[in-house]
Amino acid sequence: MEITAGGLLEVRITPADVGKRVSVRRVEAGLSGGPRFTDTVGVLTSWDDGVLLITRKNGQAVRIAESTLVAGKTVPPAPARRRGPAASFEELARVSARSWQPLESEALGGWTLRAAAGFTRRANSVLPLGDPGLPLDDALARVTSWYTERGLPAYVQTATGAEGTQELLCAELERRGWAAEVSAQVRIGALAPVADVDAPEAEAVRLTRTPDEEWLGRYGKVTDPALARRMLVAGPSVWFAALPGGRAVGRCVVDGRWAGFAALAVDPAHRREGLATAVMAALSRRALEEGASAAWLQVETDNPGALGLYDGLGFAAHHTYHHYRAAR
Known part of the structure; x- marks a missing residue:
């Protein structure tokens, strides 16, 4: 929420802030008929045709009508609250990729197309750690064709929730009809x-x-x-x-x-x-x-037993990754 010196709420974000982390408040009609305020914090992934798309840390995309905004501002990245080692998103992404290798791979600019006869999504999905070197629609067409040639569905593995992750790509995939099928936390801790x-x-x-x-x-x-x-x-x-x-x-x-x-x-x-x-x-x-000296693991977000085990062993969430499947 943003309050001016006069005590009024103020919207201090514009479409030029796409890609930044923001905090917004919108007003809706409450159950009793009065106004109800809702706050949302996340990355502003698009602002088109009067609708804002904000991607939260857990990967959830929230669509907000511009007409309902009563306050908004950009905010700094969330503070790290991890125990154990410090690590960048790209370092962990590359380490985890080396630990679960495909049978074949092909570079598409900064993307890596991976296939392993369908054994696990991780080994049969695109790892996008840079620019594909093509317009996004062309890159996705190449991805879909590559997996079709191998009799496999096209997946892109994206991530949210840490600096350097891919909230904007998540939004673009969703806009094109790609659907997130599985989400998992990457957790780290001292060994x-x-x-x-x-x-x-x-x-x-x-x-x-x-x-x-x-x-x-x-x-x-x-x-x-x-x-x-x-x-x-x-x-x-x-x-x-x-x-x-x-x-x-x-x-x-x-x-x-x-x-x-x-x-x-x-x-x-x-x-x-x-x-x-x-x-x-x-x-x-x-x-x-x-x-x-450091440890990492991946755990699906709907596995409370495993989450409790890893909490007890000192593992804390670093980021969340998602597998997006091409529209059928």
Whole structure:
């Protein structure tokens, strides 16, 4: 809200502020018939035909009629509230891409087109970390054609919620009918506290360089074991963890100072026994031995159990990524 010296609300933003973080207040009719004020904070991603589009930190796009605005101003980027290491969006995006590599890729300017016979969206989507070198419509046409040639749907992986992310691209994709299908948080934290956590079962965790049949069975997302193994072992330094009987499994990729955790799965009959924590502790200890000091992971935003686990281990949200699928 912006209040002038005379006590009046004032709109201090214009279409020239597209791309900036803003705070706006709009007025609507309340249930009792009186006015109701609603505040929105996010990136102003467009202002066309009397309608503002503001993308919030969680990726939600809010459309606001210009006629309902009563106050608005630009605001500085949200302060970092992370525990553990500092990291830029681009650094984390590149580290996570190296940890989950496609079978084939092609550059389109600063974009990377990735494909892996449909095994996971991450490995079968565009990673846009720069300018594609073409007008956006031409770039998206090239993307759609490239995936169609491979019998795959076209996805673009975008991000919101951190400086250097892609709220404007999200808005442009939505305007063209692309739909966000899956959103996930990227979380970061210090590695040593995870390694030091009290997890007696960690001593029983077996670490290997390749996943066996038991590991793949517990992971449970595999229809082609040969393809999955080829994908999963790719990365700078990859480790697979498993508890006896396949009660819990996990994967970790060590890449410089970073240890990235993925594919954490626990037998439903053994949940809430601390097995996921034990797997992460064992992998963290190995990553520390290889010189890593920071950790990252990705977790879908509708997984409260995993979110609670990672909260307890000291991981905090860095940004949120979204997979946009081309309009059918």
